[in-house]
Structures are given as C-alpha cells and as structure tokens.
Amino acid sequence: MSGHSKWATIKHKKAATDAKRGKAFTRVIKEITIAARSGGDPDSNPRLRTAVLAAKAASMPADNIKRAIQRGTGELEGGQIEEVMFEAYGPAGVAILTQVATDNRNRTVSEIRHIFTKHGGKLGEQGSVARLFERKSQILVPQESVAEERLMEVVIDAGAEDIRGDGASWEILSPPETHEAVLTAIQKAKIETREAQIAMVPLLLIKLEGKDAQTMLKLADALEEHDDVQNVWANFDIDESVLEALAQ
Numbered sequence: 001m002s003g004h005s006k007w008a009t010i011k012h013k014k015a016a017t018d019a020k021r022g023k024a025f026t027r028v029i030k031e032i033t034i035a036a037r038s039g040g041d042p043d044s045n046p047r048l049r050t051a052v053l054a055a056k057a058a059s060m061p062a063d064n065i066k067r068a069i070q071r072g073t074g075e076l077e078g079g080q081i082e083e084v085m086f087e088a089y090g091p092a093g094v095a096i097l098t099q100v101a102t103d104n105r106n107r108t109v110s111e112i113r114h115i116f117t118k119h120g121g122k123l124g125e126q127g128s129v130a131r132l133f134e135r136k137s138q139i140l141v142p143q144e145s146v147a148e149e150r151l152m153e154v155v156i157d158a159g160a161e162d163i164r165g166d167g168a169s170w171e172i173l174s175p176p177e178t179h180e181a182v183l184t185a186i187q188k189a190k191i192e193t194r195e196a197q198i199a200m201v202p203l204l205l206i207k208l209e210g211k212d213a214q215t216m217l218k219l220a221d222a223l224e225e226h227d228d229v230q231n232v233w234a235n236f237d238i239d240e241s242v243l244e245a246l247a248q
Contacts, residue, residue, distance in 0.1 A: 023227075024058060025058065025060055025064070026227075027101075027230050027231075028051065028054055028055045028058055028060060028068075029055075029060075029064065029068045030068075030081055030101040030230060031051040031054070031101070031230065032048065032051040032052065032055060032065060032068035032069060032072065033068050033069075033071045033072040033078075033081055034072065034081055034083060034101060035047040035048035035050075035051045035072065036048050036068070036069045036070075036071070036072025036073050037072050037073070039073075040069050040070070040072065040073040040075075046180075048069070048072075049180060050179060050180065050197075050198060052065055052069075053180060053183055053196065054196055054197060055068075057183070057193050057195075057196050080103055081101050081102065081103055082101070082102055082103070082105055083099070083100070083101055084099075084100045084101075084102065084105060084108065084109070085097060085098070085099050085100075085130075086098040086099075086100070086112055086116075086123060087123070087124045087125070087126060087127070087128050087129035087130055088116050088121050088122060088123045088124055088129065089121060089122050089124055089129070090116075090119075090120065090121045090215075090216050090219050090234065090236070091120055091121075091208065091211075091212040091213075091215045091216045091219070092206055092208055092212045092216075092236075093206065094206050094208070094216060094234055094235060094236045095129040095132045095133070095202070095234065095235045096121065096129065096219075096223075096232065096233070096234045097129055097130065097133060097200050097231075097232070097233045097234070098112060098223055098229060098231075098232050099229070099230045099231040099232075099233075100112065100226075100228040100229050100230060101228060101230050102228040108228045111226065111228075112223075112226065112228075112229075115219070115222045115223055115226065116219070118222070119215060119218055119219035119222055120215050120219065121219055130200075132202060132203055132204070132235055133200040133201060133202050133203065133233060133235070134200070134201055134203060135176055135198060135199075135200060135201075136173050136174065136175070136176065136198070136199055136200075136201040137172075137173065137174040137175065137176050137178060137179035137182060137183075137196075137197075137198055137199075138171060138172070138173060138195070138196075138197055138198070138199035138201060139171075139172040139174075139179075139182060139183055139186065139193060139195070139196045140169045140170070140171055140172075140193065140194040140195040140196070141169060141170040141172065141186065141191055141192065141193055141194060142168070142169060142170075142192055142194055143165055143166075143167065143168055143169055143170055145191060145192045146170070146191050148163065148165065148170065151163060151170055151172070151186075151191065154185050154186060154189045154191065155172050155174075155182050155185060155186065157185070158174075158178065158181045158182045158184070158185035159174055159175065159177075159178030159181050159182055160172050160173065160174045160178070160182050161173050161174050161175065167240070169194055172186075173201060176198050179196075179198060183196050197231070199231070199233060200231075200233040201233075202233070202234070202235030203235070204235060205235050205236060205237040206235055206236050206237065207236075207237050207238070207239070208236050208237070208238050209238075209239070213238050216234075216236055216238075217238075220232060220234065
C-alpha cells in the first residue's frame with residue numbers, strides 16, 4: 001500500500017521474502033503489458049517508459065521486460081488483461097483506492113468486494129474517493145543511504161517538489177511529468193531506490209489507533225495479497241508506537 005512514506009516503507013519490509021518479490025515482478029510485468037497496448041516503443045509511450053524504469057529499478061531481467069512488451073503489443077499471447085479501479089472506505093472513514101489488473105473481471109470484482117466486507121470496508125461509488133488523492137511521482141530512497149541535503153541537491157533541479165522522511169525512507173514527490181527526470185537523476189548519482197512509481201498520494205491523512213488501526217492493517221494485507229491487485233493507496237497514518245504494539 002502506497003501514498004504515504006511510512007506505510008510504503010512497511011510494505012517494502014513485508015515484501016522482503018522471495019514470494020513477495022515474485023509478486024512484485026508480476027505486478028510490474030502486468031503494468032508493462034497494459035502500457036504496451038498503446039505502443040511498444042518506450043521512447044514514444046510515457047506510461048510504458050515509466051513501467052520499464054520501475055522494472056529496471058526492481059532488477060528485472062531484460063528478457064522478461066521484452067516478453068511483457070510483446071504480450072502487450074500482441075506479438076505474444078497472454079495480453080488480455082483489464083484494469084479496474086475500486087473506490088472504497090475502510091475503518092474510521094479511511095479512503096482507499098485499489099487498482100487491479102485481471103483477466104476475469106467478474107471473478108476479481110466478487111473477490112475484492114468480499115475482502116472489503118470481511119474486514120469492515122465498503123465499496124463506494126465512482127468518484128467518491130478518487131477526489132481525495134492527487135497523482136504524483138513517488139520515489140522512495142533508504143534514509144540511511146544518503147543525507148537529506150545531498151538528496152535535495154540531486155532531485156530539486158530535476159523537478160522534485162517535496163522530500164519527506166519517516167526515519168526509514170526519504171519520500172520524493174514530483175509532478176508525474178518529471179518522474180523520469182527525477183529518477184534518472186537519482187540513478188546517475190548512484191543513490192539506491194527502494195520504490196519508484198506514479199502513485200495516488202492522499203491530500204489529507206486520517207490518524208488511526210487501537211482497533212481501527214488493527215482492522216485497517218488486516219484489510220491492507222488482504223488486499224495486497226490478492227493476485228490481481230496492482231496497487232493500494234489509502235489516506236491513513238499510524239504512529240510508530242502503535243505499529244510496534246500491533247506487531248507484538
């Protein structure tokens with residue numbers, strides 16, 4: 001789940017296993033396949049170019065990237081994937097956007113609805129939640145890998161708008177159109193990236209505690225673990241002390 005640096009960092013830690021890394025590859029491959037429908041040349045297809053950059057940042061082999069593009073352009077079979085965006089509410093009115101990529105819309109809709117119902121969430125109407133987010137380039141950098149002043153020197157000139165730190169990661173936010181320039185500047189400076197994507201960043205955050213926090217984390221986990229889910233964005237925040245207590 002992304003949209004706030006603390007939760008994105010937590011998600012990265014949870015994704016440290018081989019199985020989670022494999023799913024991360026699957027998500028990127030789906031994104032490349034979908035993006036390539038509009039053209040297989042990254043130089044003339046901004047969405048594909050962004051997806052390929054994300055794949056390279058995840059150390060995906062070039063052959064995997066090539067095959068995903070060919071599935072999207074129709075050169076190989078297996079490109080019939082549909083995108084669906086679910087807008088929903090979670091505990092304490094938390095707004096949630098869930099992006100899926102599926103080859104069976106009816107099955108996926110039913111399963112996602114079941115996840116929300118089981119964990120105290122509720123699907124909303126189209127447009128009910130999206131207005132609470134803004135589309136941004138979001139790049140995460142391990143905080144121990146670079147000083148804030150050095151990072152600012154690298155990214156501000158490339159078009160970044162803001163840098164936030166949560167103790168574990170630097171979150172660099174930029175307009176979507178400068179995503180490639182900022183990411184390239186970071187890579188040229190040989191600074192490690194943890195995650196790089198075009199994200200839906202919440203305009204306001206709802207602080208959760210106690211049962212609401214626990215329920216929200218269970219809902220987030222259930223959504224993230226679904227095979228068809230590409231991204232989950234939500235406007236919640238949980239204090240580090242609360243997270244530590246829930247982890248015990």
